[in-house]
Amino acid sequence: MAELNLIGAVNLALRRAMSEDERVIVFGEDVGTSGGVFRATEGLLEAFGPDRVLDTPLAETLIGGLAVGVAAQGFRPVAEIQFMGFVYPALDQMVNHASRLRNRTRGRLSCPMVLRAPFGGGVHAPEHHSESTEAIFAHLPGLRVVIPSTPADAYGLLLSAIRDPDPVVFLEPKRLYRMSTEQVEDDGAGVPLDRCTIRRAGGDLTLVSWGASMVEALAAAEMLAEEGATVEVIDVCTLKPLDRATILESVSRTGRLVIVHEAALTAGFGSEIAASVAEAGLFDLRAPVRRVTGWDTVVPLPRLESHYLPDLTRVLTACREVLTYD
Amino acid sequence: MTDGAGDATFCLPDLGEGLSEAEIVQWHVAPGDRVVADQPLVTVETDKAVVDIPSPRSGVVDACLGEPGDVIEVGQPLLQFAVEAKRPDAGAVVGALPSAASATPSRVAVPAAVSAAESGVRASPRARQRARELSVSLEAVAGTGPEGVIQVSDVESAAAGAGGGERLGGVRRAMARRMTDAHARVVRATVTGEADVSRWSGTGSPMPRLLRALGAAVAAVPRLNAWFDDRAEMLALQSRVNVGIAMETADGLFVPVLEDVAGRTLESLTSELTHLQDAVARRSIRPDQLKGQTISLSNFGAVAGLHAEMVVVPPQVAIVGSGRVFERVVLADGKPTAAQILPLSISFDHRVVTGVEASTFLMALTTDLENDQ
């Protein structure tokens, strides 16, 4: 058992997966010799050798295509895209190939790959390094989108993602990479995919989030508890396929739903959750569903970034409005 | 070996070596295909060999003149080219795009049906569910939520039946709403007067004469027979005078419309009025008979009362009221005499009708009534 932060947990999971299954290989830019720009793959080259950990040329389309090809041949590639802002050249390989290889060959070929990337803002990064466009991937049939918010979940969800026979986009909230630590047992246990996790139980309001925004969500719940309202905080974990049942069950008890995400409002993944609840949980609602999100703007550069990200104040305001609605 | 370029009919060319005929083995093109010069059209078999016959020119194949197995002689027609037909541009490289012969214009807006009296009830989904569970009619619930939205607590109070009393329904409810709306929008002013109707023969309701006089008054001041769209700030004078006539029943106030009073005889007006009163009494009045009023008339004097300020219901801009006829001593040529006085009131929407217009209308009305026999 070790006290690990999120990036350490990712590293541990990779190490675990690679020692258990020789089909697991890791590649991307600067992942080998350098151990990854965030050190996610630190020590792996030394431990497993250049046949398992490969430094690719600077070519994201290639990284996506390599993963598809090598996965079709039976390997389990874990391909790293250095930042989500650079994933788009690989999007063609994900949407046109990875997500549909099994379908278009009627199961003859499949694509058990993981594409991992750091995502999200709040780290004073230059342009293009604070993307949060998980909704694009969540929209694609045939993919899974998984986002951990704790070190233990990063370990367990990544193991499950690697073991899954279908392609997984694994997005790591970089703001949380080193924010906090917790005990992570290297027991090889995967955290099940396709399931939301209730991080905090409550009865007055359901607060749904994922990734780095879980910090604000949990902080808001803590403050509202002092004001007499118990907030149930749900960590979505797997955006796609979405575990609507857990969210709906919670709303049936609380009657109030607030969704928090960093990504821009329009067509952000919060829309899917809100629509799902409107469809199947309308009569449980005592108040409109509220989304607290980034604005429909380009993510600002560091000087103004704090005005973009949904902060604790905005989350609290939305929660209080919803709590006093009826 | 090629045939004359440009000819529509391509005949089997001389195959050389003294050969005079060939058997068709296999066509490589079909009618409709576009071909270019030298493209193999057909494989034929001679005594010596199996050869491909190339196309002499570019063009579109119209017909292949023979089946596999047929023997064609040199010089006989083998293939027909179409006389200049260009393949229509499909305008695509994949798929088949549907095209419609004509399309319904997409920008035609279907006008919304004008709903009768009731506006939508705003209630939260949970409140609606609760209302269903408790068999509470949402129309009867006052909403205390934001912007008057009905909430669960409101439904539950209503179900507990605070204070009891009559729950408004149907016609009375419609009236409550209509009057509330009118009050909110109309700036009402009222001018009153009297008509000396001593010369009227017969007894009976003044209604037919009032209706006819209304027609005359509108002719004098058409502006009081108009519809005002206060949102668009548009005043539309109405060409016909369709009078809404207030009629009271046990179930509440009805205002059926007597259409096009201008120029109608008293008999015709009387007869129509009777029909409407019967229909209202028997509740067989149709919804379309309750719509389209351009000006209204209330003969509250049939019961009691002289003058009144009445409710002008948008989009109308005026309502005429007649009070109870009474007897009074008046001076005629300086000498006291008895006269029958019919009190008149005109309430109007002062946003679009002036006092002078209303008074002029009153004068025309009064004159018509006083001149009648």
Place this chain on the structure above:
Amino acid sequence: MSAAAGFDISHTAYLGPDGKLLRPLPDALAASETLEAFYRRMVLTRTFDAKAIALQRTGRLGTYASSLGQEAVSVGIAHAMTPDDVLLPSFREHGLQIQRGVKPEEILLFWGGDERGSAFSDQPDDFPVCVTVGGHAPQAAGVALAFKLRSEPRAAVCVFGDGASSKGDVYEAMNVAGVWQLPVLFIVTNNQWAISTPRNKQTAAETLAQKAVGAGIRGEQVDGNDVVAVAEVVGAALARARAGEPSLVECLTYRLGDHTTVDDASRYRDDAEVSGWWQKDPIARLRLYLAENSGWDKVKQEALLGQCASQIEAAAESYLATPPAPPEAIFDHLYAELPEPIAAQRAALLEGNSDG
């Protein structure tokens, strides 16, 4: 000033358009049985192609991309590949796919709009056609990487067209192949046209083969209408690839048909140009040679035409007799196991359909 680097692009041809040899045939390919086999397969390919077009024109096949004129490329590559190699084709190598064990009726199913056309009952590892032009090049590198990591004597063969050669994906794939020494062979079928873009508007490079030079791998050119040249050059390149030396082979040929059955090439190309290439037909030249040198006569020709016709007819009938899959097949093979929310959608589809 001295030259920092230079390059040569070789061009190989054996059989000229008139059916006469330009140089002696390579020993391995000189036997008449071998050449007749090439000829049969090219005729079969063209027969299939004509049938597919006929089916499309009669409304029984969807949009189809003809391979007319490119038969020698397909047959030559097929000869050079082994069953253990893996093919990643573009959408115009029907003859090559058929030689690799894909059933003609499966190819018809694909163009007829049925996913089962890519299920390849007799060909486990080959990729389905790549519609996102050039997108399969990085995938070929990935397949080759698998072979290298497993130390298997196999090669990935990625076939694409002149249009694809402008794509970044292709360069990225060649580049990594060179630096990682991957067992992959890239073949560009230069049929001179990418829909309506002629070859000289596609790139300023004098040959497409030299695009390999920028990636650090060998590039060479071959007469793509000379099946012997294709078989020989591709065979040698494959042998090198399996040993970890990737390269690019450019096959010069011509797209005698339209881009697809919905396209009309006469809108943008000169008839005279097309006529000129009919005179370089790969099938005609080999028949001339066989007639002259190995006694190919009308008996054999008729027999061959008959065999091809009945084989392709049977495939067409099999395709036409295949009913569409049931509607719920939309949900099959989406994931290894259909997740519950999507299973609910499947149920909704079934319910909607059962209402009639």
